[in-house]
Amino acid sequence: xxxxxxxxxxxxxxxxxxxxxxxxxxELPNGKESEREVIEHAGAVGIVPVSSDNKIILxxxxxxxxxxxxxxxxxxxxxxxxxxxxxxxxxxxEEIGFKPGKLDFIFSCYTSPGFSNEIVYIxxxxxxxxxxxxxxxxxxxxxxxxxLQEALHMxxxxxxxxxxTISGILAxxxxxxxxxxxxxxxx
Amino acid sequence: xxxxxxxxxxxxxxxxxxxxxxxxxxELPNGKESEREVIEHAGAVGIVPVSSDNKIILxxxxxxxxxxxxxxxxxxxxxxxxxxxxxxxxxxxEEIGFKPGKLDFIFSCYTSPGFSNEIVYIxxxxxxxxxxxxxxxxxxxxxxxxxLQEALHMxxxxxxxxxxTISGILAxxxxxxxxxxxxxxxx
Numbered sequence: 001x002x003x004x005x006x007x008x009x010x011x012x013x014x015x016x017x018x019x020x021x022x023x024x025x026x027e028l029p030n031g032k033e034s035e036r037e038v039i040e041h042a043g044a045v046g047i048v049p050v051s052s053d054n055k056i057i058l059x060x061x062x063x064x065x066x067x068x069x070x071x072x073x074x075x076x077x078x079x080x081x082x083x084x085x086x087x088x089x090x091x092x093x094e095e096i097g098f099k100p101g102k103l104d105f106i107f108s109c110y111t112s113p114g115f116s117n118e119i120v121y122i123x124x125x126x127x128x129x130x131x132x133x134x135x136x137x138x139x140x141x142x143x144x145x146x147x148l149q150e151a152l153h154m155x156x157x158x159x160x161x162x163x164x165t166i167s168g169i170l171a172x173x174x175x176x177x178x179x180x181x182x183x184x185x186x187x
Numbered sequence: 188x189x190x191x192x193x194x195x196x197x198x199x200x201x202x203x204x205x206x207x208x209x210x211x212x213x214e215l216p217n218g219k220e221s222e223r224e225v226i227e228h229a230g231a232v233g234i235v236p237v238s239s240d241n242k243i244i245l246x247x248x249x250x251x252x253x254x255x256x257x258x259x260x261x262x263x264x265x266x267x268x269x270x271x272x273x274x275x276x277x278x279x280x281e282e283i284g285f286k287p288g289k290l291d292f293i294f295s296c297y298t299s300p301g302f303s304n305e306i307v308y309i310x311x312x313x314x315x316x317x318x319x320x321x322x323x324x325x326x327x328x329x330x331x332x333x334x335l336q337e338a339l340h341m342x343x344x345x346x347x348x349x350x351x352t353i354s355g356i357l358a359x360x361x362x363x364x365x366x367x368x369x370x371x372x373x374x
Binding site: 003004005013014016017018019021023024026028029030032034035036037038039041044061062063064065066067068069070072075077107108109110111112113114115116117118119120137138140142155156158161162163164166167170171173174 | 190191192200201203204205206208210211213215216217219221222223224225226228231248249250251252253254256257259262264294295296297298299300301302303304305306307324325327329342343345348349350351353354357358360361
């Protein structure tokens with residue numbers, strides 16, 4: 001049986017700065033019709049920055065969607081047409097004030113495939129050199145440095161609850177354990 | 188400096204089956220005003236089911252937001268007021284036709300904190316017993332069984348690209364490596 005859902009009609013209810021909302025009328029594989037709510041997003045990057053003394057640099061920022069400050073790896077939305085690696089360089093400088101000497105792609109992931117096309121490209125950054133560029137006007141960020149083991153405990157205790165941060169840190173821990181990190185570029 | 192963003196006005200543009208879209212007018216920590224687009228979601232569960240011969244059972248399904256079939260751990264949205272563990276039991280029976288003898292919570296994560304409040308509760312399910320309940324009318328799912336090492340290669344090669352699936356599998360790999368899985372309940 002054919003598995004795809006044919007779009008019969010597509011209707012944009014909202015086009016915004018971060019997301020668009022689209023409602024698709026679809027034909028299901030069994031011939032019936034249904035509706036799908038789709039949140040369009042330009043995609044993003046998340047970077048695990050590792051300092052020379054093997055600490056991970058995390059950022060703490062207020063997220064309106066959650067109405068709380070949460071701890072994440074540095075991350076940000078792709079500008080239109082921007083290459084993910086360029087975005088990773090830019091976000092690192094904006095959010096933690098460092099430029100990576102070495103930037104390795106680990107994997108990309110869909111964050112919420114049930115309703116959104118958002119994809120996040122995850123990198124590990126090393127050989128960090130100071131290089132600050134200005135933050136977005138509406139971002140207020142503080143940084144913290146933790147060891148990989150401390151980061152693991154923060155996941156365990158629910159202090160770190162961000163999806164891209166959890167998978168980036170777990171991937172780095174696996175690298176340390178030498179069981180074959182899911183990296184494409186030799187990390 | 189105070190980091191939270193005070194809501195000045197909140198405006199619902201859409202209330203749907205899966206998501207709501209809300210625009211918040213906020214006062215930033217520096218006193219300026221800005222707008223935040225927020226996608227409200229009821230939350231979800233994702234379960235890594237481990238068979239008696241140590242295979243992971245994955246599901247393949249078409250996701251309209253991505254316009255493609257992708258491979259994920261069994262997962263599903265919480266019904267109103269539903270306990271995440273109950274939801275995990277239900278989704279396992281609906282999607283792969285098994286009931287877990289043992290269900291352990293690993294961690295919960297925010298999938299897209301930049302614009303959504305979606306939280307996913309991740310579990311590992313073991314001692315699986317056959318027990319099929321009917322799927323949702325608009326879900327068309329096939330299952331596949333892979334070893335943990337095969338799953339790791341699928342992440343490495345970009346065959347698995349779903350965020351909750353990647354973090355669930357990496358967490359299970361860490362458990363095997365005995366470096367302290369991020370679990371609260373002794374797994």
